[in-house]
Amino acid sequence: MILSFEITMPNCGSWNGVWTGRENLHFAFRNMQKKEAEKFMEGKEYKNFYYNFGDGWGANVKVKPIDAKTKAKIQRKNSGFMGYEWMINSILKHGKILIEDKVLQLEGIKVINI
DSSP, X not given: XXXXXXXXXXXXXXXXXXXXXXXXXXXXXXEOOHHHHHHHHTTSSOEEEEXXXXXXXXXXXXXXXXXXXXXXHHHTTBOOOTTOHHHHHHHHHHSSOOOHHHHHHHTTOOOOOO
């Protein structure tokens, strides 16, 4: 099964309130076993994961199962995931988008900010 991950920035902290990437498609894909992929969907057609950066910006990652034909069609217009692949890794590992400090805390490691 192919899971597609689409990132958008519904909340923009830019001076004009506009995300310059809004006109483009921003996707990444992961091949997974159907049983593994279904745990991220919870019986839904798609699932959204939102992350608030705390500075006026917010990212949404939409996860949806697709077929190879749909993937090929998206790939022709895809601009990539813009370096936010860490969000996908967090979703797959933790079921939500977490920054590194929160991941370390989940693993029982004390975080000290200097």
